[in-house]
Amino acid sequence: MTAVGATPLLPAVLPAAAARAAADGRPDFPLVEGGAAVEVYVDAADDPAVVRAAGDLQADVERVTGVRPVLRHTLPARAARLVLVGTLGSSPVIDRLVARGRLDVSRVKGRWEASVTQVVDRPAPGVDRALVIAGSDRRGTVYGVYDTSERIGVSPWYWWADVPVERLETLSVPSATFKRYEPSVRYRGIFINDEQNLTTWSHRTQEPDKNIGPETYKRVFELLLRLKANYLWPAMHPYSDFFNKYRENPELADRYGIVVGSSHPEALLRNGVHEWAPWAEEHRGADGGLPVYDYTVNPGVISDYWRARARENAAYESSWTIGMRGLHDSALETKNATTIPEKVAVMNDIIADQRRILAEEVGTKAEPQIFIPYKEVLELYNAGVRVPEDITLIWPDDNHGNMRQLPNDAERARPGGNGIYYHLSYWGRPKSYLWLDTTQPAKVWQELRRVYEHGVDRMWIFNVGDVKSIETGLSFSMDMAWDVGRWGADGVEGALAEWSGRQFGQRHGREIAAIRTEYYRLAAEKRPEFIDRGVFSPVHHGDEGGRRTAAYDRLLRRARAVGAKLPEAYRDAYYELVEYPVHGAYLMNLKYYWADRNALAVRQGRGAATNRFADLAEAAHAEEAAITKRYNTEVAGGKWDGIVNPYPSQIPKAPGRPTVTRVARRETSGLGVAAEGNETGASRPLSFSSYTRDRRFVDVFNTGFLTLDWAAEASHPWVRLSSRGGSLTEQTRVWVEVDWERVPEGTHDATVTVTGAGAEQDSVEQGSVEVPLRVVNDGARARGRARGFVEAHGYVSIDAVHTDRRVARGGARWRVVRGLGRRTGAVEAVPSTAAPFDGDPAVRAPELRYRVRFSSTGTFPVTVFRLPSLDERGHRRVAVALDDQPVTVLSGQAVATGNRGDAWARNVEDGVERLTATVTVAEPGEHVLRVFMVDPAIAVDQIVIDTGGLPMSYLAPPESYHPVFNPDPLSGEALEVPER
Template sequence: MAAVGAAPLLPGVLPAAAQAAPSDRPAFPLVQSGTAVDVFVDAADDPAVVRAAGDLVADMERVSGVRPELRQTLPGRAARLVLVGTLGASPVIDRLVAARRLDVSGVKGRWEASVTQVVERPLPGVDRALVIAGSDRRGTIYGVYDTSERIGVSPWYWWADVPVARRDTVTVPAGPLKRYEPSVRYRGIFINDEQNLTTWSRRTQEPDKNIGPETYKRVFELLLRLKANYLWPAMHPYSDFFNKHRENPELADRYGIVVGSSHPEALLRNGVHEWEPWAKEHPAADGTLPLYDYTVNPGVISDYWRARARQNAAYESSWTLGMRGLHDSALETKYATTIPEKVVVMNDIIADQRRILAEEVGQAAEPQIFIPYKEVLELYNAGVQVPDDVTLIWPDDNHGNMRQLPNEAERARAGGNGIYYHLSYWGRPRSYLWLDTTQLSKVWQELRRVYEHGVDRMWIFNVGDIKSIETGLSFSLDMAWDVDRWDADADEDTEDFLAEWAGRQFGHRHGREIAAIRTEYYRLAAERRPEFIDRAMFSVVHHGDEAGRRLAAYARLLDRARALGAKLPEAYRDAYYELVEYPVHGAYLMNLKYYWADRNALAVRQGRGAGTNRFADLAEAAHAEEAAITKRYNTEIAGGKWDGIVNPYPSQIPKAPGRPSVTRVPRQETSGLGVVAEGNETGADRPLSFSSYTRDRRFVDVFNTGFLNLDWTAEASHPWVRLSATDGSLTEQTRVWVEIDWARVPEGTLEATVAFTGAGRRVEVPLRVVNDGERARRRARGFVEAHGYVSIDAAHFDHRVARGGARWRVVRGLGRRTGAVETVPSTAAPITGDFAGRAAELRYRVRLNSTGAFRITVFRLPSLDERGHRRVAVALDDQPVTVLSGQAVATGNRGDAWARNVEEGVEKLTATVTVTAPGEHILRLFMVDPAIAVDQIVIDTGGLPATYLAPPESFHPVSNPDPRSPAGLDVPER
């Protein structure tokens, strides 16, 4: 049985799982009446356990202000005592087990399991003891830190400044509480692209080092508190390599952390730092430096690997096999140019490395891992022979989509399977290192999928600089501990995790609100990560100002985050800023400055005067504010503790958004009327469209072509046309909103105008109004066509049919809207032949007024499968089914389909459906391949403009009865 990943929530609160046996015994007081219970750990126990017991002592003091004694000899007399020990290493614990005083069933002999239980009269002279016993050294350590969290010390107390609430009385339940084996054996992080962490470490931790032992002490403790056990240390030129400071591997062993190395760092060697000095010490016969090419210098390279194997043989390590080039580059093979030739070379490399490990490390050389990353995956699929006891580590595509999963033969391997998964990334097509922006629902979906494919030996997460991946890292490691903890079928989702996790950091009463804030933050990032923002991404003229509506959602979210932050006690403000407010504010400003820059560029094309410069000012002000809040994080939060840890634009990041350019126009002592209606870049040729189903609100921008004051008026041709303003005076611009009074407008298709007058000019804006009447609106079934399209959120189906051992389910919080649908189980067989009779199906009612052949677009999440297909199928009514094939292979090239898909977070699959008669129809969506996730579906019946996002969802009497979306940002006026 897997253990609970999230652990207890608040002091004295047990986890929401069955590991805690019911007990009517009184809670165990750790601190009471100014006295703390001493903690005993046998000196013969593992040093990592002894060290962790010291942390428990410190945590008890953090909570109570009273420091207990850490004892390594038993007291002659004690009313209460905490006993910490490992089965087989602590004589005291072993005696309790032998006497059947401590229940270790399901714990003894297991991997990293533990039991926490109160035992009455455990020893002569001791009345009562809280016993924390582990199956092995890390099992005991996790039991210790579990107790710390139960009394109110967050794993993030140091790394995110989560305060520890002070209490005079500190108790824990009597238990027993068992933590069984974790779902995944090795669980850890890769500190990667660590420029900010290096800057911070040098400024605040170790002025003479670029990430050294003092920093790694903090990292090791955090990992253990998060129930992790594994680390790939920082590797790049701007940090010191791990083994440069010999205290580092010694410390890791003393903490109980398994140290490995990343895909280009074979046998714990850091090629970026170590190869060149080694090469200088071992020059070729002609005095030249040997190349890092196994086809040229196998002997020198083999000796290079052997030296590290010998040096670190005594430590608990993970050994990476295979080879890539230096600086995380592709494999260099001068004398092997074809794929088959390179396969032979890779086989020779692995055999050589295995021989080295057998000779230098022996049986302790485990786990051994092989990581088919980028070009190495191509070689693996072409025939690289990986020994059966080596763990295959499957990488994602660097953007959270697993590239390939093990087949049946690979699942049967003795070495098992693992994953290397990115929560942070440097490279093509764009980097995301600044903020935690991967939707937790996406992480959940992908990790569930890999686990269902038997990938349970090792999960390693790329976390960049650690800050600000706190939330995503906590969730990922919770899943690695208990993959079944969050279950969409049990009506649990990642927002429940967020509420629980935030409750542990800030108190239960705030958990749900923080969860809602983070969920919306992730949703907006799913539309486009803030690190991926660029010019002209979102439309500022269509769908009520698509970009403006997005920015309005960000603004509302920031207001919400600030309002909650203001309610928190002062002690929580720093942690809240780091974990909640700064990510929201930073993402908002990154989007905002590009929004105003786009408005500035459009204003130039429209011939605006003073307003053009106003947009330029707003763009630059947003950039300045972004710099200001980042400076606050680095120099003011937590007293300047995090100096250098946050920087949206480290010098090493390629294609960071940066500061958008803007244009200013020279002042002219004139004024003139300009009018542009929604849907038009200039002028008002495209009519404003209104439907009685969607009850839209449309905008008209009224602006000054000069710099002198301009008076203007507006007049509607019909009394049922309502305007937000009918006159005014401006030097820049204003936005007038146009709506229809549906209680007064006649039924039918109507034409109207709004006339704007000023500076001797008159401009008429045409309106097209379609009113089917209130009765038709009430009787409508399904999604109704309007404005030349039907837009559907895929989670809003009318009916679903399970077939062939598969079904569709809703995953809330996934995709660009409130949820997406996916086919499960991920191991289901693909469907061939009769889709309508054999495939799991979703049905959507649609009412179409138009007839003809129309383009349908299915927005699917860009999952991968380099061995198979990513297919889904659609049909209208009983017409023939059309199979849509998605991108299967991650090429890594900029500008191709894969690059576009990961930047946008969706892949748009298109087909054609034919409508022969207006009226109600059934749109059918079929599973072809398992694990396909669909976000939205759009049918273009004519006139749908090209925009980044899908249009707002169409009217549906149940799913979307009031489709009027909030307005975008109004134009600020001086």
């Protein structure tokens, strides 16, 4: 559909690829022209959700044009045009059109949540032409209505992210028939969880709500429907009001068409955090004691507690959580059952009791029923809990986006089907991420494709925290839930471009998508909420922390450049959706970078620079507070007061303000030198290779506070220095390069000599420091002849997507997933349903091949950086070999324990798992490194071979020289981090 008179800023495209349109060549259907709007008809007897949504269409047309259509419940006696909204079987006028063959409902009638939008001539007596929006059921009709709203320029995020609506005087939609077929996943929704910020905001702004009440839920319900979702687990924590506290909440949800369920610790819609204590108070034992929430101790009291809610909510379309955990998301309490078999028996009794309650109080409407084997309940389920076949199994991830377990053949055959509970936001061990949307969409795509391939299509629930900040990830997840096959492995950035174009205009979509992709990549290296002291090295690989922080600085500049091109009306939405996340993540990293430089300066004995770095760290923290205050108090006129807070009191181990050290002023000056690769001094030579054509730094600093004059001199004319001297009070960074046109071939030792003298001779510590250089020049011809990755500096670093060849075998293969992992993409072993390759992988398993040119010989460690996927029923194995040498099989991490400090915790914090084997290089020259799939769904990000010079660092070193994939390793590198 198109909006006549629209500027190119807002595209008129529909997001769902599951929808199909067919052109018929007829003229567009006007909705508003000449200041008059076409009336909207909906039968008053249709479902209340449909009648309400028709009212939203009425409001949306007014948002676009300023003209409000009349909403009718009776057909007009005479109308040139009319919008007809109705549900098959609930709207007589719609049913008559179907019966007469005037409305095409093929692949719509009898389907789940499907719809057709079609222009029909003479649909009723006195009506010349109508735009008919008809659904197979009530939500199908609602989605058809919101499809039309989005296509005339009203974003699903018009309210929740302040995406403006382009004003038009004339509005029309094409007359082509449009169908939305049924979704890939039946129930698609969110869990509002760890909702402290949302609670604060609701309390401050959503009168008469207090701590998330009906006014807030009205906004949530509408957003869900506009995103084509249908399901909700409401907020549950002590600081928010529980859903059923307001009895209008479940009635509202039903009137909107939202299915309401409850999370894994909230059986049968009961919120134990709020509701158990008063119930227990009313049901004291004969001795006056309060009953505990333990089914082995108080089964009768607990059963009655569940029954009361089942009876209370029986009339509404609800989802019923079966099973039991402790109060407030804690482990199951079983005082009288201590062993696993005993606990399994208790869980079986609980399920039987709950099923009986639902049968008696709700009857056949008690569906869907779900069982969530979360944390310790998964162990009990695997040990023998009997879940009736018609209950949907909801498989949880590990809270960090890695599915723990997927259904086997028997579980896939169950009539109740399978679903997932997936985190886009999380509170808990080992660290929380609630502040920003930081899970790579490519990671979401990989895991959701995998679960769907395993038959998990009944229910997808996404933990979205406070809703705000997860806008992009939630939209992407809901689009996938509707049409899981819409995007391929190389299409995720295109999906981001399409979504960004819908919010800010197609001409900006690709650049915003590129910005978001880089933002997610940096978060994949380390989420900003996970940052800590001493993670990124300030001395290795050209200042690892500085390179990362400079990448953020470049990204923020790109984001601001796009924002400056947008009309003023779009600035609030752009700040919320693009600029604030980039800026906030940057500042979180920046303050820790400067704090690390401060700590290093203390160890190096620096003077004024030590305090300078402390000032920069604290300034970054203050700027972070300032932009958050702007979000809460200025953006959209202060609409979001309290919605953003990187450090709500309930978050454990939030990064916060890093500690810094200041030194007392010393009325002295003195020369200090620290070369790259050295915390102090210059004992480790600066390494240069004609393949990578490196740039290395030497920090020249003052050990005091008075002015220091310094000079630097190179031992050879082909050594270039960015600066050869001057005066300094704090420090300067000198960049050292080699003029490769002048240096002779071979290996050379050179030096850079730094001398210093104070301006006042009675207060100076004079000195001279020699910085050694090791320069290896194999010549331009050797560089040109190289066919693969070339060893330099004592290592080979490979981005896994840069293969020489990918070999498919045994019905399986490796594919590239763009935008996944720490670099430009990762390679994934597919299909995810393939059988493991036991035996010799070199004979039967799909393979990745990399050409590597070694100059060293020996036995060297090779580390495969794989993404930390899980499979608690199987293995996480990959294999490596060099040339035709024997294959080494590497096994991945153990199951997710939730314990801090174990392998799983380290891996999810880092976003990778490092698996190490050894390879033997008997002769220098070209070799082939081979990586084999052993288990499916393994994803490999990077590969590093340490030939004796690899320093300890968090990230893999920059990729080695490759004539095709990395011919200019220095391109795009920033020299220094701006002192903001």
